Amino acid sequence: MDTTLQRIYAMTQADIAAASKHLMVGGGTPGPILVQGKGVRVEDIEGKDYIDCTSQSWAMYLGFSNEEIIDTIHEHSKHMTHIHQGFNSLPRFYLARLLAQLAPQGLDRVSFTVGGGPAIEAAMKIALRSRPGSREFVSLWDAYHGTIFSTASASWIATQASGQFTGQQNFLSALHTVPRVPNPYCYRCYFGQEPDSCDLMCAEMLRLTLQRGVNGPAAGVLVEPIQASAGQIIFPRRYLVRVREICDEFGVPLIYDEVQTYCRIGDWFAATHYGVTPDVIVLGKGLGAGLPIAAIIIGDRMEGFGPKTEELHTFANNSLAQVTAARQIEVIQRDGILENTRRMGEYLADGLRRLQGEFPEMGDIRAVGLHIGIEYVEDPKTKEPAVDKCVQIRTEGMELGAIFGLGGVRKNVLKVKPPLILQQHEADEILDILHRAMEKVLRP
Numbered sequence: 001m002d003t004t005l006q007r008i009y010a011m012t013q014a015d016i017a018a019a020s021k022h023l024m025v026g027g028g029t030p031g032p033i034l035v036q037g038k039g040v041r042v043e044d045i046e047g048k049d050y051i052d053c054t055s056q057s058w059a060m061y062l063g064f065s066n067e068e069i070i071d072t073i074h075e076h077s078k079h080m081t082h083i084h085q086g087f088n089s090l091p092r093f094y095l096a097r098l099l100a101q102l103a104p105q106g107l108d109r110v111s112f113t114v115g116g117g118p119a120i121e122a123a124m125k126i127a128l129r130s131r132p133g134s135r136e137f138v139s140l141w142d143a144y145h146g147t148i149f150s151t152a153s154a155s156w157i158a159t160q161a162s163g164q165f166t167g168q169q170n171f172l173s174a175l176h177t178v179p180r181v182p183n184p185y186c187y188r189c190y191f192g193q194e195p196d197s198c199d200l201m202c203a204e205m206l207r208l209t210l211q212r213g214v215n216g217p218a219a220g221v222l223v224e225p226i227q228a229s230a231g232q233i234i235f236p237r238r239y240l241v242r243v244r245e246i247c248d249e250f251g252v253p254l255i256y257d258e259v260q261t262y263c264r265i266g267d268w269f270a271a272t273h274y275g276v277t278p279d280v281i282v283l284g285k286g287l288g289a290g291l292p293i294a295a296i297i298i299g300d301r302m303e304g305f306g307p308k309t310e311e312l313h314t315f316a317n318n319s320l321a322q323v324t325a326a327r328q329i330e331v332i333q334r335d336g337i338l339e340n341t342r343r344m345g346e347y348l349a350d351g352l353r354r355l356q357g358e359f360p361e362m363g364d365i366r367a368v369g370l371h372i373g374i375e376y377v378e379d380p381k382t383k384e385p386a387v388d389k390c391v392q393i394r395t396e397g398m399e400l401g402a403i404f405g406l407g408g409v410r411k412n413v414l415k416v417k418p419p420l421i422l423q424q425h426e427a428d429e430i431l432d433i434l435h436r437a438m439e440k441v442l443r444p
């Protein structure tokens with residue numbers, strides 16, 4: 001081990017306590033100090049081992065310390081790791097072509113950037129370019145598109161309700177107004193309708209807002225086709241079909257935020273899963289197998305970026321992240337990782353539904369691939385959110401050796417989103433830990 005690494009990994013609890021006063025961590029659900037990982041498992045500084053159902057920000061699709069990814073990183077770092085955006089590079093051409101080949105037909109121009117928020121913002125710039133004279137975007141209730149000012153404006157974190165625990169209220173003066181319309185949260189339908197027979201009032205609200213709720217022509221409609229931070233909310237296909245029709249009716253670009261859905265739902269894109277194609281797809285998180293990279297893929301109707309400095313980031317042409325993203329795609333293709341994601345997702349969902357028989361507090365189980373959430377309620381009839389119990393189940397799960405995520409606007413959704421390489425015995429272990437955690441918390 002090199003000497004810097006030696007010093008880093010030799011840090012004691014006293015060193016950490018002394019160093020911590022120099023560090024501002026920011027948000028996120030607190031967890032242990034992690035030092036290494038292998039496959040779907042991570043280990044903390046005390047040597048305690050966990051199965052990681054968060055994939056660290058849902059991003060480590062091939063798990064931790066994947067040998068092939070490590071080899072690609074090692075080998076490529078001997079070429080060039082960072083290249084200015086203005087210079088062309090082979091990895092960038094290669095990855096752009098690969099993503100264009102995977103994307104739905106008609107979406108075939110790619111721009112890279114540094115993270116999910118900046119990628120959403122890049123999509124917003126493209127939409128504004130494509131709709132001269134437009135200004136406003138429309139997004140959905142409970143949406144999450146990142147914390148940079150442009151995307152926080154379109155996210156639930158800027159609302160009064162969430163401001164209580166996000167602190168985003170400090171930034172209200174820097175945020176712009178993004179009209180937000182009801183999301184198709186069928187478990188708690190705001191219009192009191194049933195999912196299969198409803199008349200899509202939520203989509204109608206979008207139509208009316210585009211017609212009467214924005215100043216001038218809208219620049220774009222921003223949608224996570226399956227909402228993640230909102231609490232793993234799965235949209236009915238007919239909702240997205242209707243949204244597409246409405247966007248076409250008004251000539252408004254439809255932007256899919258696929259920062260969390262890419263691959264995790266057992267398909268390359270939610271656009272292909274649903275068969276409803278947007279004008280822009282935004283990628284981030286898992287795209288780089290753990291290295292920071294994000295991208296947008298745009299369709300025929302959209303204006304691309306021009307030669308001026310409309311979109312420039314120091315690390316937007318990070319070839320190390322690009323080769324890693326390309327390597328990951330090729331491993332996913334070769335090893336049938338998307339099939340595994342679907343199979344393991346169904347396996348976990350079946351197991352969770354069996355547990356629901358014993359624990360009706362598991363009010364709603366929402367799963368597409370390994371994009372899974374459990375909404376906890378005090379009583380399945382009243383659907384009163386069981387916030388404390390959900391938090392306790394997560395804490396207990398951590399004790400028992402599984403790290404679950406926590407989400408939902410009400411913070412009563414437990415997220416189960418392990419790496420996509422999950423095997424059946426590991427899925428059994430997750431179900432067993434969750435069972436024991438729920439016994440302890442719900443049946444003390």
Ligand SMILES: Cc1ncc(COP(=O)(O)O)c(C=O)c1O
Nearest residue numbers: 115116117144145146259260284
């Ligand atoms: C759906 C979605 N969009 C955008 C973002 C923002 O990405 P980043 O944190 O890389 O800026 C996130 C991050 O959690 C996300 O979940």
